[in-house]
Structures are given as structure tokens and as C-alpha cells.
Amino acid sequence: MKSTGGLIDSPVSQRIDQIGKLFVEGAARLLGRASDNHGLTAETLIPRVKSAVDKYILRDDPQASVVVIQDFIDKLQADDLCLIVACEQGNQKAWTDLVERFSATVRSAARSASSNEEGADDLAQSIWAELHGLRVREDGKPAGKLAYYSGRGSLAGWLRAVVAQLAIDQHRKQSRLVQTEEDADFDRIIQQGQEETSWSGHGASPNPELQISAKLAGAQMQKALAESVKQMQAEDRLLVRLYYFDGLRLREAGAVLGVHEATASRRLTRIHAELRQQVEKLLIEQEGWTQSETARAFSEVALNLETDIEPLLATEPVLMKKENEVAG
């Protein structure tokens, strides 16, 4: 991140002044790029620009170079940011414009987040209230969510994210108040699934001693696997979460990570190899297993899991449906 344009050796005051100058110049360029600036001035945009730079650049790299900061500012969504700032300034025309342009997006996001049409309508209506803000800030302006749009991503995407977060918040509030009968059923299914999918390897042998041994081996392997997953790099761990825990396809998981499906597949293959090595290492070092024992345990536990998956397949659709409802 350090470059020739960096300000590492500059005095703090000089650095602050230089960055302040970057904000002013960047805000001016932003206004110049906007097709409709809604009558805004560069001064009104400077706080937003500064907030965005602090959030995405200076927080992780306080000594970021001028070039990096300039590039970041120049990539902000000028039209969207001006529209939001104008709305925040109380520009009614801008509000009308915002509602007209993005009501369909908000409604679509609300439908995706809600399980029924009525809930989607309520959610969409509450979004506009949340955006405008029901409370008033110290400066007398409404304290809405509009203040949190940085202009880094698209306004439509930001609105979708706001809708999704609001839907989750509403669901949490409701779930804390009452656990519905459906949730109780859902929990029962989960509990049943947990019992059936324990790592005991119950289907492998009728011998109680072998069952206990297999259960112990499975528990140790589970522990080692969980530990190994935790030790993975964040991006690999996210891929594992998306693919195995969230049930996404490789294409979808790759899209979240910004890579092609084929790349995600290769990464997953590498992760498998690394995980196996790490689990073997942990079992040998921490549990005192031998190499042959780990190899045998891998195949036996995997075999038991393979046989255990089949009866669970019938319950998985129910689980997924319930998950969707929970998310909605």
C-alpha cells in the first residue's frame, strides 16, 4: 500500500491537511461526474466523502497513499451519492426521484425477504420510514439510514441490503417474543436430525465396544476437524461455510467470493487436502494416534457418515424450507 506518493514520513498536521485537500478536490470531482447534482455543493459532500474514506481505506491502512485515496474517491457512485445526500438534505424532488426509481427494487427485495405478500408490503413501507428516519438528529435533520450510504456500491444493492437487514431484525424481535408452534416443530426435526447424525457410527457394528470406540474416534476426529477449519484462512473458511454449512452450489459460493465456479472447485479440492493433513497432524500430535489409525478412522467415519446421510435426505428439504421461513 505504500507508494512514492505516500505520506508516511510527513508530519501529522501536514498529513491531515493533505488528506483534507484530497476530500475537497474529490468532492468537487464527484459533483462534476454526477449527471444531476441536485443543487448540492462540494461542502455538503465532503463529510460523506471523508466518512467513506475513513471506513474503507484509513481504518485498515491509516497510512494509505494519496493515489489510493484519490482512486477510491473517484470510484464512488456520483449520481447515487448525490441523490442520497440531497434526500438527506430534505430535497423533496430528490425524494420523489428516489422513490420512483427504487420502489420496485425495494418491493422486490421485500418480497424475497418475506414469506408472504402482506409481510412484503409492510416491510417495503417500513423501509422508506427507516431511510427517512423517524428520529431527529442533533442538527435537526432526520436520523435515517440514508446517512450510512457511502456511495461505494450501487444504491440499488445498498437498498436491498437494508431491506434484508431490516427483515432479520424484525424476525428476531418476533422470535424473542414468542416461539411459534412451527418453530417447535422445526426444533424437533433438528433435534431428531442431530440424534440421527451423531458421529457415533451406530450403523457400523452391533458390538457395543466397537460402537463406543467408534464414537470416541468420531468425537476426536470431529474436534480435530473443527479445529482445523478454524485455523484455515478466512477466505477458505468462508468457502467451506458457504458450500457445506449454507448449502450453496459452487457457482453461488464462488460468486460470493468473486471467483469462477471452476476456481472455487479447485480451491475446495485444495482445502480438502489441507484439512486432511491438518486433522491427521492434530490427531497424531494431540490424541496420540498413529498414521494407520488416522487413515483407518477417516475411512470408517466417512463410511458411517455416508450411510447416515441417506435417511436424513428426507428431512433436509423440510429443514431448508424452515430455514427460508426463518430468513424471511
Place this chain on the structure above:
Amino acid sequence: MKPANNNEVDLLLRGLARERTGAARQSSSDGGDADGISSDHLDADELNSYAEGLAPAPARARYTEHLAECAACRGIVVGLTQAAGIANRLEAPEETRGAGFWKRLSEFLSPKVLGYAIPALVLTAVIGIGFIALKQRQGTQFVAQNERPAEAPPAAQHQTDSGPSSAAQPQPNIQNETQSGRTTELPREKTALEDEKLQGGQGTGKPDASVAKLAPSKDAGQPAGVASVVESRPYAPETKAAEAPPPPPVINPEKSGELAKERSEKREDQPRDQNEEFRVQTDDVHGPNRSRSNNAQVTTQRGAGIMAGRGPSADKNKKGADVETRSVMGRHFTREGDAWVDTAYEYSQATVRVARGSDQFRALVADEPGIRTIAAQLNGVVIVVWKNRAYRIQ
């Protein structure tokens, strides 16, 4: 790492995921935070910038760290990614995108690829060689040898092929495509070989000295002096036969000239419509061929060559006295040694050898009952021309 090992880890991860998901749901139903990890979620702006791939690298790493542990934020990012259609924009894998030529070449020539490619190439080569060998073997089986006593040299072949007179009328030695339900085709390469055979066989088939004298002069390639001979040379036939050609019939040199002349006279007596039909068939199948007049010239030339030194008057005197003839199914046969030879048959015409009682014979007579009658009434070797095709039944 073997794939089987990866499969084991895959199954273990699935089991772990099921257990953890169930535990998280249980915690959620108890009123706890579904994520169980973080209360400091990413805000909508951060989630959106991550989903759209616009977050700067350091910030993105931080968000990734959070998303790996926070199911709620992860769910929102997944939803945003799908809504934005990010997957459709990702076209090429990052490893191959922008890869240099040498890298791609090295990947192409990697042992992993060659491990499959080399056996496939070897297998393809073996199959190809086997196919070619089989094809050649089949081709040699179907090559028929013309039984021509004396003909024009192959040097004149191209002239007869391309000459304007060649399109006038077909040659009787052209055979039908089908025989006993099978279709055989002589490769073009075989015609050249056959020409050589024919040329080499002239001496053996024609013991007459005049023919032996004529042949070297043809080989010398004189253009003008032998023009008539060149034009009358039998067309290099695209012969088709089911078996190897029969050996040239043993013919008494003295008789052969007489027989040839007699056959040529009889041929002229044959119905005109038969010739017309014959011409149409061969034209359709083989294209332009030697004209009828050329055919006549061939006969004349051959007769002249064979009977050179005897004189036509002597031949006419012997005609009818020495030749035994029979007529079966409207066809006339002359006795030549042990063989009954169809008067429509020419020595230049290739024959298909069919043994009596063989499967091929049964198939032939089943298709052509007339041949059965002929074979039944004529003992010994019978050479019959049937539908423009000569059969040697023995």
C-alpha cells in the same frame, strides 16, 4: 491427495455442518443470537460493497473474516450476490485468465493431460492402421483380372478416357455394380495395376507372334502411328468381382482367331435393343466409355492380331466345321476346349469365378434363375455374360 481421501474429508465436513447447523438452530430457538459469534455485524453499505466486489482489499479481508463466522451477514451477502447476478459476470477462471502461452502449453503438455492423450492417440493409430489394412485386404479380394489375350497398351489409357469419342458408347466389359446382393468397387489405384497386369498378360494369353511384335511398339509410345489401336484399346475397367479372377482360359491359338471372328460376326447379329439397353446402364454407372465403333475396332484389331498370318479366307473355311455351338436360354455358346463360352463374351472382359455348388453359386442362381438353367444344361466350365457381367462357372 487421492480423490477418495478428498471424498472422506467432504463427508466429514458435511457431517460437521449438519451438527453445527442443528446446534445453531437450537440456540436460535432458545432466544439466543443465531450467529452465536458476533453482535457487530457489517452494515448494509459494507455488505453491498462486498457483494459487488467493490470493497478495497484490506476492508474485504476484514469482511471475509466476519462473514466466515456470521451466518446472518453471510446470508445477506449471498442474497445480494444472487440479486446482482454476480455469478453471470464471472466468466473465466482466474488461473487461466491472462495466462501466457507457455503456461497454457505447459498445462497442455503436463503429464496429467498426456496420461490420457497418449493412450488415446496410440489407440486411434492402431485402429486406423487396422482399418486401412483391412480395407486393403478386402480390396485385393475383389480385384478381378481381365482375361484379355491382347490389348492396347496402358499408355493410351488417358487418351481414351478423355477423348471425345470415348463418350459415345459403353464397353461390354463394364460390369454392373451388384453381384449376388453385394456391391464391390475397384479402387482407382487397382485399375492402373490391372493395366500393368493386362499388359504383362498379353504375351501369355496370346501366343501369336504378331501380338508380341505389336506390344513393344505400343510401349514405345508412338502417338500417331498407332492412333487407331490406342483408341480401340479396351477401357481400363473398374472391375468388380467377388473372387480373384480366373486364370486365362487355355485356348488353342489356331482356334482362337476363328472363334474371335465368329463371335464378332455373331455379335453384330444380336438385337440392337440389347445394345441400347446396355449402353444406358453402363453410361449411368460408369460414365463415358468406349464407343461401339471402337468396340468393333477392338474386335477387328484383336482378330487381326490373333489370326495374323492365317488370312480371313482360311478362317471362314474352317468356320462351322471345328466349332461346337449350343444355345441355352436364348444365348449362344461355343465350345473352347473344356469350356462353353458365351458368344457375347470378350476376352477383355473380366470374369467372376463361381464354383458350382458353392454358396456364391447358390446366391447367384437364386438371383438369376436363368444362369441356373444354363449351368444345368452345359457341363464343365461355362463362361456366360449375364447382365453385362461375365461369370465363369466351373
